Amino acid sequence: MARFVVDVMPKREILDPQGKAVLGALPRLGFEGVLDVRQGKRFEIEVEGEPSDDLLAQVRKMAEILLSNPVIEDFEVHVEEHTVAEIAQEEGR
Amino acid sequence: MKIGVVTFPGSLDDVDAARAVTVGGHEAVALWHADADLRGVDAVVLPGGFSYGDYLRCGAISRFAPVMGEVVEAAGRGLPVLGICNGFQILCESHLLPGALIRNDHRKFVCRDQRLRIDNNRTAWTWAYAEGQEIVVPLKNGEGGYVADEATLDRLEGEGRVVARYLEVNPNGSLRDIAGVTNERGNVVGLMPHPEHAVEAFCGPGTDGLGFFTSLVERAFA
Numbered sequence: 196m197a198r199f200v201v202d203v204m205p206k207r208e209i210l211d212p213q214g215k216a217v218l219g220a221l222p223r224l225g226f227e228g229v230l231d232v233r234q235g236k237r238f239e240i241e242v243e244g245e246p247s248d249d250l251l252a253q254v255r256k257m258a259e260i261l262l263s264n265p266v267i268e269d270f271e272v273h274v275e276e277h278t279v280a281e282i283a284q285e286e287g288r
Numbered sequence: 289m290k291i292g293v294v295t296f297p298g299s300l301d302d303v304d305a306a307r308a309v310t311v312g313g314h315e316a317v318a319l320w321h322a323d324a325d326l327r328g329v330d331a332v333v334l335p336g337g338f339s340y341g342d343y344l345r346c347g348a349i350s351r352f353a354p355v356m357g358e359v360v361e362a363a364g365r366g367l368p369v370l371g372i373c374n375g376f377q378i379l380c381e382s383h384l385l386p387g388a389l390i391r392n393d394h395r396k397f398v399c400r401d402q403r404l405r406i407d408n409n410r411t412a413w414t415w416a417y418a419e420g421q422e423i424v425v426p427l428k429n430g431e432g433g434y435v436a437d438e439a440t441l442d443r444l445e446g447e448g449r450v451v452a453r454y455l456e457v458n459p460n461g462s463l464r465d466i467a468g469v470t471n472e473r474g475n476v477v478g479l480m481p482h483p484e485h486a487v488e489a490f491c492g493p494g495t496d497g498l499g500f501f502t503s504l505v506e507r508a509f510a
Binding site: 212 | 386
């Protein structure tokens with residue numbers, strides 16, 4: 196099984212009201228010196244088969260047409276070394 | 289004329305939109321998100337609400353509903369399509385209209401009677417208005433901030449494709465006070481405020497919204 200992570204972030208030039216809300220909350224909690232917060236989304240996608248360029252291209256396609264909106268967001272895709280099942284097994288040990 | 293109103297899971301204003309269609313003198317035809325069938329309608333309204341729970345992004349899932357394949361194809365042939373609020377978000381996600389709608393800049397849901405100016409009365413849906421006419425219709429949204437890059441905004445303004453602009457207050461941080469836009473052909477219109485809630489005097493701020501539902505006929509006989 197191949198595991199991919201897609202990170203979707205609002206473009207720099209697009210206002211990020213959710214990030215701004217978090218930025219506003221942090222000093223109220225006593226965290227000083229926070230200059231900026233941007234809030235995005237992280238998708239963990241598991242696909243049948245071993246990691247390959249073909250699968251990576253397929254996940255990039257998912258990110259382009261559904262997971263992100265290119266008007267307001269940028270995305271990055273990377274392959275995760277371990278599947279969720281493997282991580283659970285590791286942790287159970 | 290027969291005007292279809294699409295119901296998605298989570299649509300809220302489909303019944304009001306259908307009523308506005310009827311008050312405007314048309315036959316309202318119920319369309320279902322899961323049916324790839326426009327039932328021979330002459331125009332389509334995508335109503336407001338929270339289709340698919342606004343999951344992922346507003347309109348992002350609805351865009352791939354079976355009915356939307358038909359809507360996109362028919363819009364390409366010139367079928368009039370009006371997207372209101374969530375419908376506007378769906379039209380942007382479908383790439384039938386440029387830009388996107390993001391969370392209000394002040395981060396609060398807004399619900400108010402909103403004054404607008406009709407900047408383009410040459411679309412299929414705004415023919416009944418005078419250019420520059422001011423109207424008041426309800427506005428209610430959490431993610432109504434219209435954004436696009438500068439080049440797109442300049443092109444929209446240059447081509448007269450800003451259909452309506454907010455007056456008095458910008459309620460959601462929309463760039464250049466844009467409340468609605470149209471495509472190059474003028475058959476697809478997206479609008480964040482709700483004209484369908486202002487078509488009868490006994491309820492809502494007046495009847496200023498009715499023009500969106502009488503324009504199709506007025507243009508046909510113009």
